Amino acid sequence: MADNVVTHPTSTAPGSQWQPRIIGFLCYWCSYTGADAAGTARMKYPPNVDIVRVMCSGRIDPELIMSAFSRGADGVLVCGCHIGDCHYISGNHKTMARMPLVKRILTDLGIEPQRFRHEWVSAAEGEKFSKLVAEITEQVRKLGPLNWPKLMRERGVGHGMDLKAWGE
Amino acid sequence: MSENGNGSKLKIAKYWAASCGGCDISLLEIGPHLLDLIKVADIVFWPCAADFKYKDVAAYEDGYIDICFYNGAIRTSEQEEIARLLRKKSKTLIAYGECAVDGGIPALANLNTKEEIFHAAYLENPSLDNPNGVTPQPITQCEFGELEIPRFYSQVLRLKDIVDVDYEIPGCPPQADRVWEAILALSGGELPARNQAVKVACRDKSVCDECPLEKRLVKIKEFKRPHEVKPEPEWCLLEQGIICMGPATRSGCDARCPTAGMPCRGCYGPSGDVIDQGTAMVSAIGSLLDASNEERAHELIGQIVDPVGSFYRFSMSSSMMKARK
Numbered sequence: 001m002a003d004n005v006v007t008h009p010t011s012t013a014p015g016s017q018w019q020p021r022i023i024g025f026l027c028y029w030c031s032y033t034g035a036d037a038a039g040t041a042r043m044k045y046p047p048n049v050d051i052v053r054v055m056c057s058g059r060i061d062p063e064l065i066m067s068a069f070s071r072g073a074d075g076v077l078v079c080g081c082h083i084g085d086c087h088y089i090s091g092n093h094k095t096m097a098r099m100p101l102v103k104r105i106l107t108d109l110g111i112e113p114q115r116f117r118h119e120w121v122s123a124a125e126g127e128k129f130s131k132l133v134a135e136i137t138e139q140v141r142k143l144g145p146l147n148w149p150k151l152m153r154e155r156g157v158g159h160g161m162d163l164k165a166w167g168e
Numbered sequence: 169m170s171e172n173g174n175g176s177k178l179k180i181a182k183y184w185a186a187s188c189g190g191c192d193i194s195l196l197e198i199g200p201h202l203l204d205l206i207k208v209a210d211i212v213f214w215p216c217a218a219d220f221k222y223k224d225v226a227a228y229e230d231g232y233i234d235i236c237f238y239n240g241a242i243r244t245s246e247q248e249e250i251a252r253l254l255r256k257k258s259k260t261l262i263a264y265g266e267c268a269v270d271g272g273i274p275a276l277a278n279l280n281t282k283e284e285i286f287h288a289a290y291l292e293n294p295s296l297d298n299p300n301g302v303t304p305q306p307i308t309q310c311e312f313g314e315l316e317i318p319r320f321y322s323q324v325l326r327l328k329d330i331v332d333v334d335y336e337i338p339g340c341p342p343q344a345d346r347v348w349e350a351i352l353a354l355s356g357g358e359l360p361a362r363n364q365a366v367k368v369a370c371r372d373k374s375v376c377d378e379c380p381l382e383k384r385l386v387k388i389k390e391f392k393r394p395h396e397v398k399p400e401p402e403w404c405l406l407e408q409g410i411i412c413m414g415p416a417t418r419s420g421c422d423a424r425c426p427t428a429g430m431p432c433r434g435c436y437g438p439s440g441d442v443i444d445q446g447t448a449m450v451s452a453i454g455s456l457l458d459a460s461n462e463e464r465a466h467e468l469i470g471q472i473v474d475p476v477g478s479f480y481r482f483s484m485s486s487s488m489m490k491a492r493k
Contacts, residue, residue: 070488097468100469101454104472108476
């Protein structure tokens with residue numbers, strides 16, 4: 001795992017307005033192809049979701065979601081094939097069971113549930129994907145920056161916390 | 169066991185920071201081996217058992233202590249100061265017990281802010297008699313002059329967040345057999361100091377790996393809490409719907425709790441190369457639910473009581489998020 005903190009180029013440039021930075025984990029067989037379809041059809045949607053392509057939504061270890069938030073992401077989007085469509089038969093059944101639990105944990109940790117979204121997007125649903133990205137971007141924009149690394153720095157780094165442990 | 173290179177006895181220190189004292193007891197649990205230990209080692213600092221003062225430690229020359237076991241997490245400036253002092257005075261510094269390694273039970277306080285904790289402890293608690301609402305201040309002026317108490321940090325930290333640690337012995341408390349093996353290895357020179365916080369006195373795999381209970385490969389149909397059900401003996405507790413942290417927890421304890429019919433609480437921290445014990449447990453549970461549609465998955469997940477407190481019970485300070493917002 002890379003040690004760098006997630007920062008948005010536009011958010012650090014002087015005089016620029018803050019832009020939400022959202023990490024999207026998309027499964028290769030349906031959702032990434034769906035995002036591709038949105039692009040091929042030249043649909044317009046906000047550029048705020050950085051897509052990480054994975055082979056199956058069932059391999060999205062919830063640790064990756066926590067990792068994104070803890071390194072400075074403002075939101076996380078998880079997309080996989082609809083139930084019944086999984087290329088690996090039952091990978092997305094695991095996603096279906098894990099994601100509500102991830103959402104509960106995030107909520108208990110004080111992170112607004114709107115920052116995390118889990119949806120099924122098929123290869124044909126380019127329009128659904130573009131709408132989804134527009135929605136989560138707007139939701140996160142309303143909530144403002146999360147900036148977890150800054151929060152943690154304020155809580156104890158000054159007392160001798162090993163900065164490396166915080167991904168800096 | 170051998171003495172140190174100079175022909176003199178090994179010098180051993182033990183300190184307690186934010187901990188319950190169980191780690192001190194666990195060292196005594198090595199039983200008759202204590203006599204073997206005392207033959208080759210001298211205790212030079214152990215607040216729980218021997219009357220040495222901080223100034224005695226400060227007077228030792230640097231590197232005087234051969235092996236220092238530091239148990240407890242770091243919550244106050246005093247604990248940080250002593251961690252730095254002991255690092256300077258010790259050749260080998262060992263984080264002993266889950267609090268020093270991953271935050272342990274004290275790190276559950278990271279789910280509340282410092283202000284909330286002070287409010288509950290000094291202003292809200294029903295057994296309090298504090299009409300003037302006095303709360304502890306780092307510095308107080310009184311007729312004798314200025315009094316200073318240690319500062320309370322905003323978060324519970326691990327020993328390795330503050331100083332370089334040579335080895336870590338996880339567990340709440342570490343099991344005596346494993347501790348004795350580690351002491352033998354340390355005193356025999358097999359574990360040289362190397363500042364990499366290597367975990368010893370434990371194994372890499374999960375508790376399930378050494379658990380004798382039978383897996384019947386059935387899915388979880390309902391979650392139950394340990395007091396609500398009498399588990400069927402010899403059968404995997406997680407499959408019976410009792411939250412058992414076995415799949416996400418480091419082994420080394422010989423699966424004592426599940427063997428005795430109680431679910432694993434996760435006290436050895438995350439296994440292998442896993443960083444975040446809680447989400448490792450989310451992964452495991454996700455693969456075990458008997459749910460064919462989303463409504464059913466939501467229903468089952470809703471039956472789990474306090475997922476954060478249960479899944480991160482011992483490892484909040486080592487988790488990805490480390491605290492509540």
